[in-house]
Amino acid sequence: MAELRATDQPAPDLEVLKKAAGVRAAALVESGMRVGLGTGSTAKYAIEEIGRRLGAGELSGVVGVATSEASDALARAVGIPVEPLDPRPLDLAIDGADEITPGLDLIKGLGGALLREKLTEVQARRLVIIADHTKLVTRLGEKAPLPVEIARFGFLSTIERLRALGLGGRLRQPGAQPYLTDNGNYIFDAQLPEQFDPAELGDRIKGTLGVVETGLFLGMAERAFVAAPDGVRKLTPQR
Numbered sequence: 451m452a453e454l455r456a457t458d459q460p461a462p463d464l465e466v467l468k469k470a471a472g473v474r475a476a477a478l479v480e481s482g483m484r485v486g487l488g489t490g491s492t493a494k495y496a497i498e499e500i501g502r503r504l505g506a507g508e509l510s511g512v513v514g515v516a517t518s519e520a521s522d523a524l525a526r527a528v529g530i531p532v533e534p535l536d537p538r539p540l541d542l543a544i545d546g547a548d549e550i551t552p553g554l555d556l557i558k559g560l561g562g563a564l565l566r567e568k569l570t571e572v573q574a575r576r577l578v579i580i581a582d583h584t585k586l587v588t589r590l591g592e593k594a595p596l597p598v599e600i601a602r603f604g605f606l607s608t609i610e611r612l613r614a615l616g617l618g619g620r621l622r623q624p625g626a627q628p629y630l631t632d633n634g635n636y637i638f639d640a641q642l643p644e645q646f647d648p649a650e651l652g653d654r655i656k657g658t659l660g661v662v663e664t665g666l667f668l669g670m671a672e673r674a675f676v677a678a679p680d681g682v683r684k685l686t687p688q689r
């Protein structure tokens with residue numbers, strides 16, 4: 451890809467980049483597909499584009515499986531029929547991410563949807579991640595905390611157990627009350643250590659009493675469309 455100098459043109463704002471990635475991924479949807487619909491400010495653009503393609507008659511028979519109440523509402527609003535998750539595989543899932551490594555390991559869940567996202571996307575034949583370039587990292591935890599969904603009952607005890615694993619972090623509490631997920635749970639935003647084995651730490655967190663799920667998505671993404679000012683790049687896992 452050609453390099454642009456800073457003086458050539460103003461950098462597109464992040465919304466423009468997110469939309470470019472979302473539209474690129476939505477082009478993978480074919481008629482008759484069952485598609486996992488991600489959550490967040492980037493997934494929103496893919497959902498809108500799938501709706502636009504359905505409305506324009508470019509697609510037919512597409513069914514969405516939404517990963518949050520918000521994405522369910524958006525999908526219905528743009529004309530995508532939505533079904534609940536059932537055991538059948540999904541042809542494709544499209545979602546954003548908070549961090550993306552060169553191996554396409556991910557941190558997800560800053561939007562609070564990690565549990566439904568993982569339940570849905572583990573059933574997808576292909577998980578396609580869409581993001582702007584600010585989400586690229588060399589190691590997990592570089593920029594974002596790791597969201598960990600925890601049961602409300604006994605949450606202070608669960609947080610103590612997580613701290614005993616060496617994790618810093620805090621309960622997500624944007625206002626007077628803790629943040630509540632679509633599943634009625636809380637989220638602990640964990641600060642990851644500088645060096646750790648993601649699979650091993652993920653297992654230890656998941657094995658902690660009171661933990662429902664983590665935002666570590668390891669080895670799940672088939673590709674990512676990452677938008678930067680000089681274009682949308684397709685990334686595949688580098689191992």
Ligand SMILES: O=C[C@H](O)[C@H](O)[C@H](O)COP(=O)(O)O
Nearest residue numbers: 490491492546559561562563
């Ligand atoms: O829980 C939210 C999801 O994992 C999102 O896909 C993730 O937080 C990225 O969201 P955004 O595209 O808004 O940065």
